[in-house]
Amino acid sequence: MKIALYDHAKLYREHREEIDIAIARVLESGQFIWGQEVPAFEKEFANWVGARHAVSVGSGTAALTTALRALGIGPGDEVITVANTDLAGSAAIRAAGASVVWVDIDPETRCIDTAACEAAITPRTRALLPVDLYGHPADVIEMRRIADRHGLALVEDACIALGAEIDGRRVGSLADVTCFSFAPGKHLGAYGAAGACTTQDAALAERIRKLMSDGQARVRRYGPKSNVVGQHHEMEGYNQQMDEMQAAILRAKLPHLDETLAVRRAQADRYTERLAGLADLPAEKTGYRHAWRNYVIELDRRDALAAHLFTQGIGCNGLYSPPLHLQPVYSGLGYVLGSLPRTERSGSRLLGLPLGPHLSLHQIDMVAEEVRAGLS
Incomplete structure (x- = not known):
C-alpha cells in the first residue's frame, strides 16, 4: 500500500x-x-x-x-x-x-x-x-x-x-x-x-x-x-x-496523545474540505468534539470506489458493515433485513479512509484526489 x-x-x-x-x-x-x-x-x-x-x-x-x-x-x-x-x-x-x-x-x-x-x-x-x-x-x-x-x-x-x-x-x-x-x-x-x-x-x-x-x-x-x-x-x-x-x-x-488528537482533527478537516459535495461526510454536532478514530464517508457507489482505491494502493475499509443483526453469528435472534433501516442504510454505504498520525496532510490530499477520480 x-x-x-x-x-x-x-x-x-x-x-x-x-x-x-x-x-x-x-x-x-x-x-x-x-x-x-x-x-x-x-x-x-x-x-x-x-x-x-x-x-x-x-x-x-x-x-x-x-x-x-x-x-x-x-x-x-x-x-x-x-x-x-x-x-x-x-x-x-x-x-x-x-x-x-x-x-x-x-x-x-x-x-x-x-x-x-x-x-x-x-x-x-x-x-x-x-x-x-x-x-x-x-x-x-x-x-x-x-x-x-x-x-x-x-x-x-x-x-x-x-x-x-x-x-x-x-x-x-x-x-x-x-x-x-x-x-x-x-x-x-x-x-x-x-x-x-x-x-x-x-x-x-x-x-x-x-x-x-x-x-x-x-x-x-x-x-x-x-x-x-x-x-x-x-x-x-x-x-x-x-x-x-x-x-x-x-x-x-x-x-503524546494530545498531539495525536490534533493531527487527526487536522486531517479530518482537510478531508471535509477536499471531499465536499462528493459523498455524505461525517458531521460533528454542536457541543461535541470528535476524536476521529476513523473518517467514514457514505455513498451509494461504495464498492466501486473501494475497488478503485485498492488499485491505487490506498487502504480503506467498511468497518462494522454489515451490522451485527445481519451477521451469521446472531441469525437466531429474530432480527432480519429491515429491522433497523437507518443502521442498514449506513452499513451498505460506508467507507473508511486512511487517517492517523502515520500520515501527512499531503497524503490526505492524495487520498482525496483518488476519491474524486474514482467517482468521476
Whole structure:
C-alpha cells in the first residue's frame, strides 16, 4: 500500500527512545504482572480523562464484559445497544448472561437514537450501552437522563473515542462505567491487547479490579514483595488484567496523545474540505468534539470506489458493515433485513479512509484526489 490504514512501525520509530526505555524498565524489574507500571498508568490515565478512577484490563472486550458483570448484569436481563459496531459489546452482554436488544441510530452521528432507546425499555432492561462511533460521542447526557429516569445502569463504549468531548468534558466520567480499548490501532495504542474502565464510583472500581484479577484485591496478591501468604478469592473473577509491559508502553505514549488528537482533527478537516459535495461526510454536532478514530464517508457507489482505491494502493475499509443483526453469528435472534433501516442504510454505504498520525496532510490530499477520480 502506498497509503496504508495503519503504519505501526513508523509510529514506533518516531518515539523509539521513550518506548525502548519503558520496555527495558519492565524487563529489568523482573515484574511482568502486579508491578508498579499498571497502577502508575491507571493514575495518569484517570487524570488525563478527568475521571476519579481508572482500572486497566486486558482488552476493550474485557473492559465491556467486566463492567457489565461488576454492575450485576446477568441472566434474565436485557441491555440496549446498537448493531453498527464491533462484536465486543454484544458479545459482552451475552457473556454476562443477558440478552441483546438492538435499536436504530441517529443518521447524523451514527450513534444510538436516544428516542428509540427509551422506547425499547422493558421491565427486563437493566442497562444501556451506547457506542461512541468512529470517535463521535453518543448523546451520553440524554442517555444519562434516560438511565436515571428508569433506574438503569449506563455503560459507555468509548473504545474508539478516547479524547472525544461533550460540552468541553472528555468522555470517561459521564456514565457509570466508560470502557476504552488500547489495541494497536486506537488513539493510544499498546503493542498488543489492552483496555481500561473509568468510573466515578470507588466501590465499583474495586469490583471491576477484583473481577479482572481472579476475584482478588490487588493488595492480596502474593509475590516476591508481598507479606501475604496464600490466596484470598472474594468473588469468581477472571484473569483479564493488563500486563506491566503494555502499561509501561502506554505511559510512554500518553504524553503524546494530545498531539495525536490534533493531527487527526487536522486531517479530518482537510478531508471535509477536499471531499465536499462528493459523498455524505461525517458531521460533528454542536457541543461535541470528535476524536476521529476513523473518517467514514457514505455513498451509494461504495464498492466501486473501494475497488478503485485498492488499485491505487490506498487502504480503506467498511468497518462494522454489515451490522451485527445481519451477521451469521446472531441469525437466531429474530432480527432480519429491515429491522433497523437507518443502521442498514449506513452499513451498505460506508467507507473508511486512511487517517492517523502515520500520515501527512499531503497524503490526505492524495487520498482525496483518488476519491474524486474514482467517482468521476
